[in-house]
Structures are given as C-alpha cells and as structure tokens.
Amino acid sequence: MMDPITLLTVVVLAVFVGFEVVSKVTSKLHTPLMSGANAIHGIILVGAIIVAGQASDPWLLTVALIAVVLATVNLVGGFVVTDRMLEMFGSRNPARPRAGAGEDGT
Amino acid sequence: MSVLGPGWTALFYLVAAVCFILALKGLSSPRTARRGNAIGAAGAFVAVVTVFLSAKLENIPLIIAAVAVGSAVAVPVARRVQMTQMPQLVALFNGVGGGAAALVAVLELGHSEDPWVRLAVVFTMLIGAVSFAGSAVTVGKLQELISTRPLLFPGMPVLMGAVVLGAVAACGFVVATGSVGWAVALLVLGIVAGLLLVLPVGGADVPIVISLLNAFTGLAVAASGIVLGNVLLLVAGTLVGASGTILTKVMAAAMGRGVTGIMFGAFRGGSTAGSTEQSDRPVRSSSPEDVAVQLGYAQRVVIVPGYGLAVAQGQHTIAELATALAARGVEVVFAIHPVAGRMPGHMNVLLAEANVPYEALKELEEANPEFPNTDVALIVGANDVVNPAAKSTPGAPIYGMPILEVALAGQVVFLKRSMRPGFAGIENELLFDPKTTLLFGDAKDSLTRVLGAVKAL
Numbered sequence: 001m002m003d004p005i006t007l008l009t010v011v012v013l014a015v016f017v018g019f020e021v022v023s024k025v026t027s028k029l030h031t032p033l034m035s036g037a038n039a040i041h042g043i044i045l046v047g048a049i050i051v052a053g054q055a056s057d058p059w060l061l062t063v064a065l066i067a068v069v070l071a072t073v074n075l076v077g078g079f080v081v082t083d084r085m086l087e088m089f090g091s092r093n094p095a096r097p098r099a100g101a102g103e104d105g106t
Numbered sequence: 107m108s109v110l111g112p113g114w115t116a117l118f119y120l121v122a123a124v125c126f127i128l129a130l131k132g133l134s135s136p137r138t139a140r141r142g143n144a145i146g147a148a149g150a151f152v153a154v155v156t157v158f159l160s161a162k163l164e165n166i167p168l169i170i171a172a173v174a175v176g177s178a179v180a181v182p183v184a185r186r187v188q189m190t191q192m193p194q195l196v197a198l199f200n201g202v203g204g205g206a207a208a209l210v211a212v213l214e215l216g217h218s219e220d221p222w223v224r225l226a227v228v229f230t231m232l233i234g235a236v237s238f239a240g241s242a243v244t245v246g247k248l249q250e251l252i253s254t255r256p257l258l259f260p261g262m263p264v265l266m267g268a269v270v271l272g273a274v275a276a277c278g279f280v281v282a283t284g285s286v287g288w289a290v291a292l293l294v295l296g297i298v299a300g301l302l303l304v305l306p307v308g309g310a311d312v313p314i315v316i317s318l319l320n321a322f323t324g325l326a327v328a329a330s331g332i333v334l335g336n337v338l339l340l341v342a343g344t345l346v347g348a349s350g351t352i353l354t355k356v357m358a359a360a361m362g363r364g365v366t367g368i369m370f371g372a373f374r375g376g377s378t379a380g381s382t383e384q385s386d387r388p389v390r391s392s393s394p395e396d397v398a399v400q401l402g403y404a405q406r407v408v409i410v411p412g413y414g415l416a417v418a419q420g421q422h423t424i425a426e427l428a429t430a431l432a433a434r435g436v437e438v439v440f441a442i443h444p445v446a447g448r449m450p451g452h453m454n455v456l457l458a459e460a461n462v463p464y465e466a467l468k469e470l471e472e473a474n475p476e477f478p479n480t481d482v483a484l485i486v487g488a489n490d491v492v493n494p495a496a497k498s499t500p501g502a503p504i505y506g507m508p509i510l511e512v513a514l515a516g517q518v519v520f521l522k523r524s525m526r527p528g529f530a531g532i533e534n535e536l537l538f539d540p541k542t543t544l545l546f547g548d549a550k551d552s553l554t555r556v557l558g559a560v561k562a563l
Contacts, residue, residue, distance in 0.1 A: 014344035014345050034353060043342045044206050050161055063209055065172045073176045077180030078203075084184065
C-alpha cells in the first residue's frame with residue numbers, strides 16, 4: 001500500500017478538482033453531466049479485472065466475473081448513453097455564446 | 107502479462123485520470139460537452155488496456171468474455187432507450203457500478219491484513235451495497251413498478267436504526283477478524299439500508315436521490331482504490347464523489363429543497379401531506395378549435411412542457427405547433443423548469459431531440475418575469491412545476507420549490523391526460539381558476555388536433 005500521506009494528498013486535491021469543475025454548470029446540462037460522471041465511476045472495471053485476474057478458486061472467479069460484467073455495463077453503457085444525449089444538443093447551430101457564461105478562462 | 111513496468115503503468119493511469127478531469131470540465135459547457143464525454147471514454151479505454159498490460163493476470167480469456175458480455179448488454183440498451191426513460195437507465199448503470207465496487211471489495215478482503223485497508227473494504231462494501239439497492243428502488247419508482255409516493259410503514263425509523271447499528275457492528279467484526287461471513291452479513295445489511303433509505307422518498311425527489319447515489323458510488327470506487335492500492339480508482343472515484351455532491355446540492359437548490367430534507371423528510375412526517383384523490387370540483391374544459399383560436403390570435407405564447415409531453419412522444423408535434431404559430435406572427439417561447447421531465451435538464455434533452463431552437467428555450471429565471479406580458483400560457487403534460495401550492499401550502503411535498511408563474515399570464519390552457527394529480531401526488535388549485543381551460547387527452551393527440559385547427563384558422 002502507498003504511503004498514507006501521499007494518498008491523503010491525492011484525495012484532497014481530487015476533491016477540490018471535483019468541486020471546481022462542476023461548480024458553474026448550467027441546469028440545461030445537469031442530466032448529461034450526471035450521466036457522464038456516472039460513466040466515470042464505471043472505471044471500477046479496472047479493479048474488477050484485477051481481482052478476476054487473481055482469483056484462484058472457481059467461486060471467487062465467478063463472483064469476480066460478475067463484477068466485471070456489472071462494471072462494464074456501467075462504464076460502456078454510461079459513455080454511450082451520455083454521447084447519445086449530447087448528440088442531440090450538438091445537432092443544431094452551436095449555442096449562442098452568452099457574454100460571460102462559459103468563458104472561464106481555461 | 108507484465109509488459110508495462112510500474113512507472114509506465116502509473117504514467118498511463120495519470121493520463122486516464124487527466125482525461126476524466128477534462129471530461130467533467132467539458133461536460134459543464136454546451137459547446138464542449140460531447141468532446142468531453144469522448145475524452146472520458148478514451149481515458150477509460152487507456153486505463154483498461156493498461157491494466158491488461160501491467161498486472162499479472164490469470165483467466166484473461168474469461169475476463170475478456172465478461173467484458174464482451176457487459177458491452178453486448180449495455181450498448182444496445184444505451185442506444186435504443188427512449189429519451190423519456192433516460193433517468194431510469196442512468197440510475198440502473200449507477201446501481202450496477204455500486205454493486206461491482208461492493209463485490210470487488212469482498213473479494214479483496216482475503217488479501218487485506220492491514221486494519222486501515224480493511225476499513226476501506228467495509229466502507230466500499232457498505233456504500234456500494236446501499237447505492238446498488240437504492241438505485242434499484244429509484245428505477246422501480248421511475249418505471250412506476252412501485253409507488254412513487256413516499257413509502258413508509260410503522261416502525262420504519264426503528265428498523266433503520268437497528269440496521270445502521272447492525273451494519274456498524276458488522277463493519278467492526280470484519281475489520282477485526284477479516285471474516286467473510288460477517289462481510290456477507292454487511293452486504294445484506296447495506297442492501298436493506300439502501301432500500302429503507304430510498305423507499306420513503308417521494309417521486310418528485312427521486313432525481314436528486316439518483317444524483318446522490320451517483321456520488322455514493324464514486325466514494326465506494328475511491329475507497330476500492332485504497333483497497334487495491336490503485337491510484338486511478340482513488341482519483342476517479344473521488345472526482346465523481348466530489349462533483350456528484352456539488353451537483354446534488356445544485357439540483358436540490360433548483361427545487362428549493364435541502365438534501366437532508368429530501369432524504370429524511372418522510373421520516374419526520376408531513377411530506378406526505380396533500381390530496382391523493384381526484385377532485386370532482388368543476389373545471390372548464392375546452393375543444394382543440396377553441397385552444398387554436400386562443401393561441402392563433404395571441405401575441406405572445408409561452409409553452410410549458412412537462413413529463414406528460416415526453417411520455418406521449420409529443421415533442422416533435424409541439425415543435426411543429428410552435429413553428430406554425432410563429433408563422434402567424436405569434437411570439438412563442440418554451441419555459442423550461444429546471445426539473446421538467448423527471449431529471450434536471452431532462453426536458454432540454456427531449457426538446458433538443460425535436461430540433462426546437464436553443465434560443466426559444468427559456469430557463470425559469472428568464473421566463474418568470476415575462477409571464478405578465480404573456481397572453482396564453484400553454485401547459486402540456488406538466489403539473490407540479492406550475493403548482494401554486496409550492497408557494498401557498500406549507501407542508502405540501504413541493505413547498506418551497508420555485509415554480510413557473512403561469513398564473514400571471516392572461517389565459518392558462520392545460521393539456522392534460524386526466525385530473526390525476528402530478529408525480530408529487532398533490533392537487534393543483536390552478537386547474538380550478540376561472541381563467542384556466544383544460545383540454546383532456548393524450549398530449550400528442552391533443553397537440554395534433556390543435557395543430558390542425560391552427561393551420562385551418
């Protein structure tokens with residue numbers, strides 16, 4: 001396991017980044033943003049693959065493979081459905097750029 | 107295979123983590139949202155390839171088969187789901203993610219000796235199980251497989267207390283002994299806690315709960331990163347946990363509610379107030395031709411679309427009606443309540459699907475000051491978002507939620523399926539107002555007939 005202080009540093013910085021990136025989102029995009037964030041935690045697939053790759057006992061392997069299937073559904077389905085929603089937003093003229101909004105300097 | 111050394115592995119995981127940050131950042135603005143999502147997917151792909159190339163893995167063919175099965179299930183569902191059923195699908199994907207995190211933690215218990223790591227194991231299991239079961243209930247409520255009204259039974263708070271105490275005890279035993287039996291008990295208790303937590307939540311508040319459970323799953327994934335010593339899981343999970351928490355608060359604020367009020371309101375009682383029965387008080391019902399005259403000779407019409415429009419798949423017809431009215435010189439705008447539909451921002455997705463121009467969509471703050479200059483407010487399949495009870499009836503489930511103030515318009519026309527109350531289960535006084543007329547029927551049918559009548563004017 002990694003040094004606890006390093007882990008804590010990583011967590012604290014990630015919390016601030018997480019707060020920062022979504023703090024100015026318009027309510028029009030709440031559904032796609034929720035769906036996109038939902039897809040990102042599907043990355044638990046990496047964890048499921050690791051445990052499945054280390055499972056020796058058939059029972060443990062079965063449970064691990066179930067976890068792989070569930071995580072894949074979360075990850076792949078999440079990104080696909082988010083893309084479908086956003087496709088509809090994108091199929092028209094680009095949003096009228098509103099002064100101030102969306103111009104946050106990054 | 108161990109093609110990649112630890113240094114390269116860490117580097118590729120960092121690339122994936124940066125992709126996730128850019129994805130969330132991109133999703134916050136309409137212009138960059140789709141690209142953001144694609145960046146996130148690319149990051150996930152990099153991470154999955156990296157784990158195959160870096161860790162010493164057995165069973166690789168079976169794992170690849172499981173990934174293929176998961177994709178084969180998820181892609182067609184995600185491609186074909188009706189836009190109206192989007193909230194259910196997001197909740198479902200969230201639930202299975204939580205379930206996967208809980209299973210990963212159980213399996214890692216045997217490899218965990220350090221008490222701190224075991225603490226992360228029990229945290230992942232508990233939160234993952236709560237998220238799994240809670241999401242299942244939200245799916246049931248949104249599909250109306252179970253009642254959308256808050257579900258409470260006598261002794262529920264006592265049972266909840268007992269479950270929480272039991273879960274804490276089980277956590278203690280697992281951390282102290284590493285016992286798999288207690289771990290399974292903890293999973294079961296987590297599932298029961300998830301059910302008890304979400305069953306009492308009223309239908310109107312379900313979207314907030316989905317967002318909250320999304321943040322929960324993020325935290326479970328973050329804790330699983332500590333369990334597995336994997337920094338990517340830790341960072342990605344924390345990102346989702348933090349951004350999901352903020353998003354939940356923002357959404358709750360849009361509804362004028364606090365998150366704790368939503369989660370525990372029913373336990374305290376009072377949030378189930380309001381009429382459950384259909385009233386037989388007289389209303390003024392109207393014909394499609396009358397509605398067409400009202401709309402066609404107005405100067406300014408504001409359309410308030412709601413979930414009923416989406417259910418009837420009427421978004422294309424309403425877009426046509428707006429075009430027909432605009433051709434007659436009527437100014438037509440859509441007033442979109444932040445929670446119109448069944449999830450914040452849901453209605454924007456539906457109207458975007460029907461090619462309604464972005465400029466015609468007004469958010470609540472923009473729309474409300476304009477109602478006094480509006481001749482006709484046309485409410486299609488919406489109820490709770492225009493219900494004055496939100497302002498006038500303390501104790502109503504929606505009390506305090508900002509509403510679209512359609513009562514300030516000259517005339518109010520409701521297209522409604524029936525007199526059944528809305529998702530929140532409360533009657534709308536506005537239906538009985540003298541300036542209100544109602545046209546009953548399926549939203550799409552009614553719109554088609556109104557559209558025909560407008561064209562014939």
